[in-house]
Amino acid sequence: MPTLSTKGEAARQMVKCSVANASICFRQRLLLPFSAVFSSSPLSMAMAMTSSSIYCRPRFPISPLRRMPRFPKSSSSFTTIASSQTSADAGEGGEFPGRVGFLGLGIMGSPMAINLLKAGCDVTVWNRTKSKCNHLIDLGAKYEPSPAEVASSCDVTFAMLADPESAVDVACGTNGAVKGMGSGKGYVDASTVDGATSKLISKHIRDTGASFLEAPVSGSKKPAEDGQLIFLTAGDASLYEIASPLLDIMGKSRFYLGEVGNGAAMKLVVNMIMGSMMASFSEGLLLSEKVGLDPNVLIEVISQGAISAPMFAVKGPSMVKATYPTAFPLKHQQKDLRLALGLAESVTQPMPVAAAANELYKVAKSYGLSDHDFSAVIEALRAKLQHSE
Numbered sequence: 207m208p209t210l211s212t213k214g215e216a217a218r219q220m221v222k223c224s225v226a227n228a229s230i231c232f233r234q235r236l237l238l239p240f241s242a243v244f245s246s247s248p249l250s251m252a253m254a255m256t257s258s259s260i261y262c263r264p265r266f267p268i269s270p271l272r273r274m275p276r277f278p279k280s281s282s283s284f285t286t287i288a289s290s291q292t293s294a295d296a297g298e299g300g301e302f303p304g305r306v307g308f309l310g311l312g313i314m315g316s317p318m319a320i321n322l323l324k325a326g327c328d329v330t331v332w333n334r335t336k337s338k339c340n341h342l343i344d345l346g347a348k349y350e351p352s353p354a355e356v357a358s359s360c361d362v363t364f365a366m367l368a369d370p371e372s373a374v375d376v377a378c379g380t381n382g383a384v385k386g387m388g389s390g391k392g393y394v395d396a397s398t399v400d401g402a403t404s405k406l407i408s409k410h411i412r413d414t415g416a417s418f419l420e421a422p423v424s425g426s427k428k429p430a431e432d433g434q435l436i437f438l439t440a441g442d443a444s445l446y447e448i449a450s451p452l453l454d455i456m457g458k459s460r461f462y463l464g465e466v467g468n469g470a471a472m473k474l475v476v477n478m479i480m481g482s483m484m485a486s487f488s489e490g491l492l493l494s495e496k497v498g499l500d501p502n503v504l505i506e507v508i509s510q511g512a513i514s515a516p517m518f519a520v521k522g523p524s525m526v527k528a529t530y531p532t533a534f535p536l537k538h539q540q541k542d543l544r545l546a547l548g549l550a551e552s553v554t555q556p557m558p559v560a561a562a563a564n565e566l567y568k569v570a571k572s573y574g575l576s577d578h579d580f581s582a583v584i585e586a587l588r589a590k591l592q593h594s595e
């Protein structure tokens with residue numbers, strides 16, 4: 207996978223990995239005009255994508271896991287772009303000739319929309335709490351009073367909402383985005399939701415003649431600010447193509463995973479692992495303290511070994527000080543664990559570790575920690591410790 211120096215280059219090069227034959231190919235990104243892409247049939251788009259591919263030698267061996275067909279055939283290949291540019295030099299808005307809508311200006315949505323604005327995009331915003339739009343309006347964003355009006359005035363509309371309920375409400379509710387959608391438009395939902403929710407929203411959007419892409423992100427507040435998110439997309443390939451310059455402004459890489467539901471599933475698996483990791487890390491910090499070790503030294507030891515992770519290095523020191531400045535709200539982490547457990551249930555997979563972690567986040571929520579960072583889950587363990595003493 208190439209590391210590219212600018213997002214401009216990133217937007218022109220794509221790495222396409224076929225898991226089935228474990229081959230990787232590099233290709234030039236299709237630079238079709240906005241209208242041409244949207245008027246292209248999925249078939250002609252797929253043919254265009256295939257015909258511009260140049261196959262290279264495999265870069266990785268086929269792992270045992272890949273021999274076990276877990277997902278529908280259409281999900282067996284993925285496409286990714288990697289780049290390393292930050293939002294400061296993300297001047298790619300000009301590549302997207304249309305108007306961009308943005309619904310949901312929370313911790314993630316606000317910096318994502320700001321990066322689009324900074325890159326020169328024509329952005330129209332809406333948020334349930336209107337005051338959160340003011341900063342964006344000061345930076346040059348337009349405002350519309352409902353999701354329907356944003357969608358009707360924009361070519362591609364992004365949504366970044368809290369959970370399945372809000373994602374459905376904003377898309378399909380009264381004055382929801384669906385009311386403003388139609389042929390030639392696209393809806394990109396970046397909220398972390400379950401596959402069933404994503405499919406429901408997709409159906410309502412596609413019934414209007416518009417295209418749909420689910421695009422949950424990996425990466426928190428800082429990556430959102432720095433334009434370094436990882437997009438996990440699935441849905442209409444034509445919309446993936448047209449929205450790619452926008453994804454490249456907000457993110458450092460993007461994966462195209464096939465049918466709607468696969469992006470949601472990938473995000474839930476990643477966040478299930480993350481939630482369990484944080485719970486386990488919390489236990490380790492408290493145990494180190496309890497046996498008389500300095501937890502800051504533990505963090506340093508971890509950072510030098512095989513289990514090092516940016517998450518431990520970034521969150522660890524503030525957890526030792528019992529401060530939890532919110533980047534990823536604990537309530538969202540618990541929601542993701544709950545949805546991941548539902549995903550596992552749907553394929554009858556036991557998830558004892560994730561289930562135990564989920565219980566811990568539920569306890570933390572009951573202590574009023576929902577809006578703190580998810581690293582505050584350590585407080586649920588501290589409380590257990592105090593009870594046991």
Ligand SMILES: NC(=O)C1=CN([C@@H]2O[C@H](COP(=O)(O)OP(=O)(O)OC[C@H]3O[C@@H](n4cnc5c(N)ncnc54)[C@H](OP(=O)(O)O)[C@@H]3O)[C@@H](O)[C@H]2O)C=CC1
Nearest residue numbers: 310311312313314334335367368372398426427533534538
């Ligand atoms: N924070 C993070 O590190 C990451 C978060 N995510 C995911 O991204 C999504 C957004 O996260 P984040 O920005 O942190 O969350 P926030 O809680 O900061 O923002 C949530 C957004 O959803 C809106 N919202 C909530 N309920 C409703 C509703 N019923 N109707 C309309 N709008 C509603 C909020 O509006 P209002 O301002 O009016 O409350 C706000 O705009 C979530 O799905 C989360 O899991 C993904 C990766 C990282």
Ligand SMILES: O=CC(=O)O
Nearest residue numbers: 423424425426534
């Ligand atoms: O969903 C949270 C993240 O950090 O990614």
